[in-house]
Amino acid sequence: MKHMLDPAAYILPPDLDATLAGLWTDGHYAVDGSDLSLLNMCMATARPDLVIEIGTATGLSTAALAVLQDHHGIAGHVRSYDLRDVLWFDESRAVGDLVPQVAGPLAERVHIRTGVTALDVAGDVEAGTAGLAFIDASHQHPWPLLDTLLILPLMAPRAPIVHHDLQLYRNAENMVGVGPKVLFDQLTPGERFVASDMGLGHATVQMPNRAVADNVFGLWRRDALGGQARQLSQGLLLPWSLSAPLDDALAGQIAARLRAVYPGEVAHNFEIGHARFKTTQGWAIGQTGAPLSGPRRLLNGLRRRLGLRS
Numbered sequence: 001m002k003h004m005l006d007p008a009a010y011i012l013p014p015d016l017d018a019t020l021a022g023l024w025t026d027g028h029y030a031v032d033g034s035d036l037s038l039l040n041m042c043m044a045t046a047r048p049d050l051v052i053e054i055g056t057a058t059g060l061s062t063a064a065l066a067v068l069q070d071h072h073g074i075a076g077h078v079r080s081y082d083l084r085d086v087l088w089f090d091e092s093r094a095v096g097d098l099v100p101q102v103a104g105p106l107a108e109r110v111h112i113r114t115g116v117t118a119l120d121v122a123g124d125v126e127a128g129t130a131g132l133a134f135i136d137a138s139h140q141h142p143w144p145l146l147d148t149l150l151i152l153p154l155m156a157p158r159a160p161i162v163h164h165d166l167q168l169y170r171n172a173e174n175m176v177g178v179g180p181k182v183l184f185d186q187l188t189p190g191e192r193f194v195a196s197d198m199g200l201g202h203a204t205v206q207m208p209n210r211a212v213a214d215n216v217f218g219l220w221r222r223d224a225l226g227g228q229a230r231q232l233s234q235g236l237l238l239p240w241s242l243s244a245p246l247d248d249a250l251a252g253q254i255a256a257r258l259r260a261v262y263p264g265e266v267a268h269n270f271e272i273g274h275a276r277f278k279t280t281q282g283w284a285i286g287q288t289g290a291p292l293s294g295p296r297r298l299l300n301g302l303r304r305r306l307g308l309r310s
């Protein structure tokens with residue numbers, strides 16, 4: 001499907017580019033100019049009335065998606081979801097606080113829900129109706145894969161799903177952010193795309209680009225979901241990189257949803273992966289339940305902090 005993307009759309013509308021050039025800082029871990037340019041290519045092809053985003057943070061990408069929709073003459077909506085109410089790098093700021101500044105009057109087309117995960121999107125969105133999704137939430141494996149499985153049934157057939165931070169696994173300071181890469185590796189080359197597949201390097205934009213290339217990748221929803229979900233779910237069997245336990249109640253809800261929409265193998269693979277994770281996690285922190293040593297507590301605290309980002 002990547003032949004359907006138009007490289008001429010690998011650029012940003014100048015007004016949006018100028019606004020973001022004045023706002024963007026690396027510390028917010030937001031999309032950069034090339035990431036957004038690839039999203040613009042997807043927008044131009046998919047022409048989505050409804051865009052779903054998992055991982056809002058400041059709302060820079062959320063608002064940019066609404067502006068890109070409008071740029072292509074689409075009077076649609078962006079629905080964005082975040083686990084937190086406040087920004088993880090500045091708790092005095094509300095999630096989504098940049099949306100009015102970036103989107104202006106288009107902010108009314110943006111709908112943000114906080115305190116939720118991709119599990120909650122199905123309560124707002126009818127199956128098969130979303131035309132584009134952007135996933136940029138937890139980068140710890142298996143969250144990017146789970147986010148994908150949870151929203152795939154809500155996507156229209158052949159709609160693109162774009163993931164951020166594919167290259168994070170190469171960053172030596174990041175201990176856990178391998179999830180986008182694990183997901184990428186479950187896809188055949190024909191089912192995924194990055195900018196360099198189309199001969200594209202960094203986009204020519206005013207707003208900054210990070211040094212790393214191909215930091216976003218896309219995949220397409222197949223017409224029939226069962227085979228795609230079974231294939232993706234193989235990745236759930238690979239070692240999980242969560243920095244904290246996955247709550248059993250949440251795990252139960254995820255398994256129930258996977259079982260409701262996919263062949264049983266998908267939920268089964270999730271349950272096997274979770275059981276393995278619990279075993280190795282017990283091994284890593286000590287099976288006895290004894291209090292952790294000071295250095296171990298420090299290490300876990302560091303992991304949790306990185307986990308917010310990753």
Ligand SMILES: C[S@@+](CC[C@H](N)C(=O)[O-])C[C@H]1O[C@@H](n2cnc3c(N)ncnc32)[C@H](O)[C@@H]1O
Nearest residue numbers: 030031055057060061082083084117136137138
């Ligand atoms: C990298 S930031 C998003 C940046 C934003 N997309 C942008 O480009 O401007 C990641 C966000 O995902 C949220 N998050 C982390 N884990 C999540 C999860 N499991 N479900 C939903 N949101 C999550 C965090 O609270 C954080 O605000």
